[in-house]
Amino acid sequence: MKLLVAVKRVIDYNVQIRVKSDQTGVDMDNVKMSMNPPDENAVEEAIKLKDSGVATEVVVVSIGHEKCQDTIRSAMAMGADRGILIKTEDLIEPLAVAKILKAIVEKEQPDMVLLGKQAIDDDSNQTGQMLSALLNWPQGCFISKLGVNDKTITITREIDEGLEHLEIQLPAVVTCDLRLNEPRFASLPNIMKAKKKPLDVIAIENLEIDISPRVKFLKVEEAPVRKGGTMVADVKELIQKLKYEAKVI
Amino acid sequence: MSVLVIAEHNNKSLKSSTLNTVRAALEIDTEVHILVCGFNNDEVVKQTSVIEGIIKVIQINDHSIEHQLAEHLSQVLVQISKNYTHILAPSTTFGKNFMPRAAAILDVSQISDISAVVSADTFVRPIYAGNAIATVQSSDLIKFITVRPTSFEAVESSGGNAMIEKITFNLEEIKTKFVNREEAQSERPELGNARIVISGGRGLESADNFKLLNEIADKLNAAVGASRAAVDAGYIGNECQVGQTGKMVAPELYIAVGISGAIQHLAGMKESKIIVAINKDEDAPIFAIADYGLKADLFVALPEFSKELDLLNNIAK
Structure with a gap:
């Protein structure tokens, strides 16, 4: 079984972002970048399937700046076999990302595509669903458990009410929740080995896909900052404040 | 249109x-x-x-x-x-x-x-x-x-x-089969639209200790929420997670107990009208956005909070 994993390079989840003063976006200069956290879970799950002999090859794809090679290399250091970078300087919307990934799927013919359930930068939560729609494949979104059988997968989805269990025919697209697994740390020898693994760089123009944006960012503003209030001395004071000052209990 | x-x-x-x-x-x-x-x-x-x-x-x-x-x-x-x-x-x-x-x-x-x-x-x-x-x-x-x-x-x-x-539709057959759903049953208000939410984090230390929160939730007719750390640790179900990758809540009163206040948690609750934070670490980031902060050991503060609510209710009666 062949697996394709899509990963995105984003501002590290620990960084407090800053909005540019001209309101055109978020400042990315000299900011620590990392793999989007749920994408790491997607990589980990694919590698686990390879470790257990279910998968034969794990291919990692990313779309973006030259620097996304770092993100692909870190997936290869975790254990992925091969990388593909679709190179572009433009901001690509989820719909266009899905179209690009569809082209890669048609070329690579994987049995399953794994993605993170949402990117922590634009918080869209769309790409996996859109990709499975364009491929006319079934989808398993927000999964926290994955079982692979011969021609089907069984998944557990995290939903607002609890958990949902589905059985899905392959080929399929799944999007991963942070609770799916615990991504491994790459060892130094594996980081060195990853540098020698094959990584194809393809210019986005060569794919001849319409990536023109449909949604224009008019402005990006700093979120209003909530100010902390008072510290109370004890529980008694807290109750008094809630009852007579805030009047919420 | x-x-x-x-x-x-x-x-x-x-x-x-x-x-x-x-x-x-x-x-x-x-x-x-x-x-x-x-x-x-x-x-x-x-x-x-x-x-x-x-x-x-x-x-x-x-x-x-x-x-x-x-x-x-x-x-x-x-x-x-x-x-x-x-x-x-x-x-x-x-x-x-x-x-x-x-x-x-x-x-x-x-x-x-x-x-x-x-x-x-x-x-x-x-x-x-x-x-x-x-x-x-x-x-x-x-x-x-x-x-x-x-x-x-x-x-x-x-x-x-x-x-x-x-209306009726001729729907194409699909390749996904529904197996079942495990829905958490609760008598409490729905987390997404409760007037009061009380949430616990890693500081609760165990699933069992969530009963300290449940007791207060019942007295306030509140929903119980949690940070991702508490859900990951298995203290409580995923349906209770508040945050960037969980649920968004904006109640009139949000009480965060033993939650440090990672960006990802704040994303899910910072629109609440009044925020209370109870934490033993005075440097916890949650205090920076809380309207009322109480630096205290939650295992002492929660039972006391519960008792004070009873007193309040008795006066009201």
């Missing part, structure tokens, strides 16, 4: 997120219809038809779509959406699942999780865990939008008198 809202329900009752989504729809246009897909859903259709401001309810009552799987709902939406300029669903795990699928089939970009309507084509949405606010304009002919329920006040659930239209 008319707007279609996709109702969130479980074939028995309508979820309150639908009422918030209707408010957003009414801010776009006055002609709002609601689609109720499911099976044996007459009761939901009845509830939907009396929602304030709705012109028409469209009912699809079909055994094959009982579980409202994304592959089915997207087929329905693709056929029905040509009659509308805007398709809206709540930005819950329900709406997030099928809306992008339908949008992609129609070659439309989705606008996720809007927090305000500026005009018929321009919307406001939080990005970067709510640390930045983007104003975006869509050029698509049909606009697929998911709505952040806590950003829009619910419309009245009664007083309306919509017409009901029943």
Whole structure:
């Protein structure tokens, strides 16, 4: 079984972002970048399937700046076999990302595509669903458990009410929740080995896909900052404040 | 121009997120219809038809779509959406699942999780865990939008008198089979729209210790929430997680207990009216946004809080 994993390079989840003063976006200069956290879970799950002999090859794809090679290399250091970078300087919307990934799927013919359930930068939560729609494949979104059988997968989805269990025919697209697994740390020898693994760089123009944006960012503003209030001395004071000052209990 | 809202329900009752989504729809246009897909859903259709401001309810009552799987709902939406300029669903795990699928089939970009309507084509949405606010304009002919329920006040659930239209569809077979659902049962208010939420974090140290929170929740008629750390540790179910990748809440009172306040948690609760933080670490980031902070050992503070509530209630009586 062949697996394709899509990963995105984003501002590290620990960084407090800053909005540019001209309101055109978020400042990315000299900011620590990392793999989007749920994408790491997607990589980990694919590698686990390879470790257990279910998968034969794990291919990692990313779309973006030259620097996304770092993100692909870190997936290869975790254990992925091969990388593909679709190179572009433009901001690509989820719909266009899905179209690009569809082209890669048609070329690579994987049995399953794994993605993170949402990117922590634009918080869209769309790409996996859109990709499975364009491929006319079934989808398993927000999964926290994955079982692979011969021609089907069984998944557990995290939903607002609890958990949902589905059985899905392959080929399929799944999007991963942070609770799916615990991504491994790459060892130094594996980081060195990853540098020698094959990584194809393809210019986005060569794919001849319409990536023109449909949604224009008019402005990006700093979120209003909530100010902390008072510290109370004890529980008694807290109750008094809630009852007579805030009047919420 | 008319707007279609996709109702969130479980074939028995309508979820309150639908009422918030209707408010957003009414801010776009006055002609709002609601689609109720499911099976044996007459009761939901009845509830939907009396929602304030709705012109028409469209009912699809079909055994094959009982579980409202994304592959089915997207087929329905693709056929029905040509009659509308805007398709809206709540930005819950329900709406997030099928809306992008339908949008992609129609070659439309989705606008996720809007927090305000500026005009018929321009919307406001939080990005970067709510640390930045983007104003975006869509050029698509049909606009697929998911709505952040806590950003829009619910419309009245009664007083309306919509017409009901029943339609049928020939749905293609799908490759996904529903197995079952494990739904957490709780007598407490729904986390997403409770007036008071009390949440626990890693500081609770065990699943058993959540009973300290439950006791207070019962006295305040509050919902119980949790940080991702507490859910990951297995103290409580995933349906209770508040944060960037969990639920968004904006109650009148949010009490964070043993929660340090990572950016990702704050994303899910910082719109609350009053925030209380109880934490033994005075440097915990949660204190920076709390209206009332109490530096204390939660294992001492919670039983005392519970006792003080009793005293308060006795005085009230």
